[in-house]
Amino acid sequence: MERWDRVGRGAAYGAALALVPYALIKVSWVAGSLVGVLPAGDGFGLAEWVVLNTVTIGMATIGIALALALVRPWGMRIPGPPVAFCAWVGSGFLVSILPFAVFGALGGGGSGGSGTGGDEPEMPVWEGVLVQFGFVGMGLGLAVAVPAYLRRRWPDAFTGRLGDGPRTARPWAAAVAAAVGLVWLFWAFGGTAGISHPAGRNTDWYALVALSGGWALAAAGAVTMLARARPARLPRGPALVLGWIGSGSLFAWSGWKVPVTLYLARAEPADALPPEHPLAAVALHLCAVLAGAAMLRTLLRTHVSRTHIRATASGSHTGPSVTAP
Template sequence: MERWDRAGRCAAYGAALALAPYLLIKVSWVAGSLLGVLPIGEGFNLPGWVLLNTVTVGMAAIGIALALALVRPWGMRIPGWLVAFVAWAGSGFLVSVLPYSVLSALLGSPAADAPDGGGDDPSMPGWEAVLVQCSFVGMGLGLAVALPAYLRRRWPEAFTGRIGDGAGVRNEAGARGAAVAAPWVAAAVGLVWLYWAAGGTLGVAHPSERTTDGHLLTGLGALWALAGAAALWTLTRERPARLPRSLPLALGWLGSGSLFAWSGWKLPVTLFVAFAHPAGVTPPEEPVVAVLLHLAAVTAGAAMVRTLVNTARRRGHDAAGHRSAAAAAPGSGP
């Protein structure tokens, strides 16, 4: 077994193990709130709290199943589109926020302010907050190593070569309006988020509600959106030439996944807050502006990954064609 595959195997098992405490904590919150022995989160009623945490229980279970699928033999028998979609969304959630974990630790941000959105509950014990944070970081690190190893085994041709050495995105989906517009939409969303992270107040209804964590997460989302847009432009225009194709593919994968996953998660939460007005919850942004940005981010992320998938599929077909041609060439037999 190659060294990279061994590392991927260890990382996949480590990711599943790291996410297990988060799953158990969320199950205990649901059961405890239903039995009346644990408090519900601030700003929630019982049905809303149970629904939110039931959804995160399902997400954690899917994450553990994904980690195991990346290393167990049955993972190669699952339909490729299903593994790719779950891995894309999962890495968009967790791998993309690894820099946040580092920056928040350096800035002394409390571990309880995890990106999950439930860690800011004052009734949450400190040890639970630490376990939640460790689960996110462990799963993110595990995916960062295990996922490339899995993709390399299942679709080796898709990530080889360099920019400019074959058919690119332009031949695949560059002529389609959605594929052309997606990087521009992602860049526009990223620039707005970057403006907010830098302290801009246009579109911000309650500037006093902004926190250091909010600035960090908004700025990180902006950087991933801009990185994903730049990656798609690189693949579309085949510039700069000779750049390893795996680099823009990886940035496009994470950038589009971050846009889709995080805005897909925040969009219903934003709508809920805008219409239900839960007590004690006052988001900084104008609700209409936030909803429009999240809709744009989800749409752009989906269009971007479609372009990436078409590119990878085309390269795989081209590689298969080259192998068939070489096998059929005179003198190629034994």
């Protein structure tokens, strides 16, 4: 077994174990709120709180199953699209947020606030440490385990250079992602257009908005390079990784924030109002979701086209049976 493969397998097991405490804590929150021992989170009624945390329990369960699928033999027998989609969403949720976790650990951030959607109540320090450990551990595990799995299942996915594939027009999704990213960076650097509650901006909010904007621009640039096959001498792998994580971040986080933003706009809780105007926030998140999904399609198409060209050149192509992640 190659060294990289061994490291990837260990990272997958570590990711699954890291997320178990988070899932158990969420279960305790739901059970505790139902029996009246624990309060609901700020801005949420009991029913909304139970539904929200039940959803996160389901997400954690899927994350644990995904991590095991990346290392266990049965993970290679599952059809490729479901595994790739879950890995893409998981990477978008957790790998993209690792810089913020480091920022929180070094600078005292990570306290939640409006930037996180208000899904966590006041908690003991040990619970906060376990929750943070679950996010960071799963994110780091996926960052190593997903490429190792993809390398085993689709060996040529990250090989070659940008000039190896066909050149296509700039994807519209990249332009949309760039526009969304620029708006987020405008807010991160103090812009007030589209901000209805300036007092709600805190250090965490600025960091998260800046990080989201950076990933949006990184994804837009990477997907554009892959589609245009330029500059030709650069390796394809880094552009594919940036496009993968960035598009997943747009889709996953904005897909999560749309219902949360709509709920907060309807309930208008005084202690949990996000800084952004609801219409501006929802519009940006919807554009981000659409752009992220469309960029994933572009990433898969460039892989299929490149595989088709290589197979044809070697004389081994037998029909439209090329499989992509």
